[in-house]
Amino acid sequence: MSASAPAAAASETDLLALLQGAFPAAATRPTGDHPAFKLPVADVPAALKLLRDQQGFDFLTDVTAVDWDVEASPRFSVVWHLHSTTHHGYVRIVADCLSDTEPSAPSVVGLWAGANWHERETFDLMGIRFTDHPDLRRILMWDGYPFHPLRKDFPLAGIETPLPDVEVSEITGATVKPAPMMGGPFVASTGEMNLTEAEPRAKDESWNERSEKPAAL
Amino acid sequence: MVTPNTELAYNTKIEGDIVVTRADAVINWLRSNSVWPMPMGLACCAIELMAGASSRFDIARFGSEVFRFSPRQADCMIVAGTVTYKMAPHLRRIYDQMAEPKWVIAMGACASSGGMYRSYATLQGVDKIVPVDVYISGCPPRPEALLDALIKLQEKMTRTGGTTKRLLTA
Numbered sequence: 001m002s003a004s005a006p007a008a009a010a011s012e013t014d015l016l017a018l019l020q021g022a023f024p025a026a027a028t029r030p031t032g033d034h035p036a037f038k039l040p041v042a043d044v045p046a047a048l049k050l051l052r053d054q055q056g057f058d059f060l061t062d063v064t065a066v067d068w069d070v071e072a073s074p075r076f077s078v079v080w081h082l083h084s085t086t087h088h089g090y091v092r093i094v095a096d097c098l099s100d101t102e103p104s105a106p107s108v109v110g111l112w113a114g115a116n117w118h119e120r121e122t123f124d125l126m127g128i129r130f131t132d133h134p135d136l137r138r139i140l141m142w143d144g145y146p147f148h149p150l151r152k153d154f155p156l157a158g159i160e161t162p163l164p165d166v167e168v169s170e171i172t173g174a175t176v177k178p179a180p181m182m183g184g185p186f187v188a189s190t191g192e193m194n195l196t197e198a199e200p201r202a203k204d205e206s207w208n209e210r211s212e213k214p215a216a217l
Numbered sequence: 218m219v220t221p222n223t224e225l226a227y228n229t230k231i232e233g234d235i236v237v238t239r240a241d242a243v244i245n246w247l248r249s250n251s252v253w254p255m256p257m258g259l260a261c262c263a264i265e266l267m268a269g270a271s272s273r274f275d276i277a278r279f280g281s282e283v284f285r286f287s288p289r290q291a292d293c294m295i296v297a298g299t300v301t302y303k304m305a306p307h308l309r310r311i312y313d314q315m316a317e318p319k320w321v322i323a324m325g326a327c328a329s330s331g332g333m334y335r336s337y338a339t340l341q342g343v344d345k346i347v348p349v350d351v352y353i354s355g356c357p358p359r360p361e362a363l364l365d366a367l368i369k370l371q372e373k374m375t376r377t378g379g380t381t382k383r384l385l386t387a
């Protein structure tokens with residue numbers, strides 16, 4: 001923790017001024033809660049270091065990404081969430097990836113060792129490559145899985161692929177199959193109702209894989 | 218010839234220390250009362266599995282208290298939880314390492330059918346990769362349901378024919 005860490009979280013304006021001093025392209029970003037800033041992706045590690053060393057944001061709580069749309073450009077944004085264990089403020093940094101087909105962002109493992117697994121997860125599920133990451137392997141899906149499941153063009157039910165183990169595939173004849181959606185994803189209901197009704201279930205049971213969803217009237 | 222013996226019960230004084238039965242019946246009886254489970258605890262259902270093993274529900278009453286974490290020493294894999302595609306091959310390998318005869322209980326909605334996880338990551342029923350003997354409904358099933366499944370499995374074991382023949386020809 002830096003000795004110069006302020007006792008209270010700086011205001012959004014002050015943070016913006018600080019960031020713009022070092023990175024003229026920094027801009028605020030609409031936010032529902034904590035201050036959020038947009039930066040060119042190449043400036044992110046330096047900006048995070050600045051926030052960590054001068055503003056007391058010493059804890060990287062999350063690294064994630066957004067896929068705006070298959071057609072959108074820029075398609076992917078990477079998001080870093082910082083927290084301060086001294087003044088308990090939060091700040092969010094967002095950067096658009098330059099490429100829509102081969103998105104990448106600089107790794108911040110050098111600043112926080114904990115970024116390692118966050119970045120591996122973001123790579124696994126969103127396909128963002130973190131340059132200079134020491135060990136960028138998939139973390140949830142298995143090595144060799146061909147897709148990035150949280151991308152917008154990936155169906156929730158999945159895409160048929162072989163099982164991770166060829167031998168077991170041969171013995172059992174099993175493959176990774178698209179899951180039957182049977183009327184949409186399972187979602188739980190909330191509100192005043194008995195638990196049976198609140199259980200996760202398909203919201204639209206008028207269709208399933210055998211009898212297709214009727215076309216909209 | 219008429220004998221004076223009117224007793225219908227087995228009488229050791231007359232017949233000696235001999236019980237006449239079928240080998241199949243004895244072997245099945247022995248097996249069904251000492252099912253050593255392989256706890257394949259993969260998600261929340263495993264908590265109920267543990268409750269089933271502890272004092273309140275006490276699976277020991279049915280001869281299955283000896284949970285074995287080595288597949289070599291187990292006869293019944295209890296798949297308690299969500300089987301992801303990533304885990305599925307390991308599960309099958311553990312099943313393959315269990316010695317015959319072996320059984321599988323699919324405990325809960327996830328193990329039986331994928332449950333509420335209709336997604337790219339979840340195997341839609343463990344019966345796609347191992348043969349299942351008893352399915353338990355519920356999310357999670359109560360420990361009583363697990364005990365009921367075990368009793369059903371015991372019944373299935375005692376109904377099994379050809380046990381001795383298989384043993385002798387193996």
Ligand code: SF4
Pocket residue numbers: 260261262263297298299324325326327328332355356357358
């Ligand atoms: S059936 Fe329900 S309780 Fe059991 S593993 Fe699945 S989600 Fe958890």
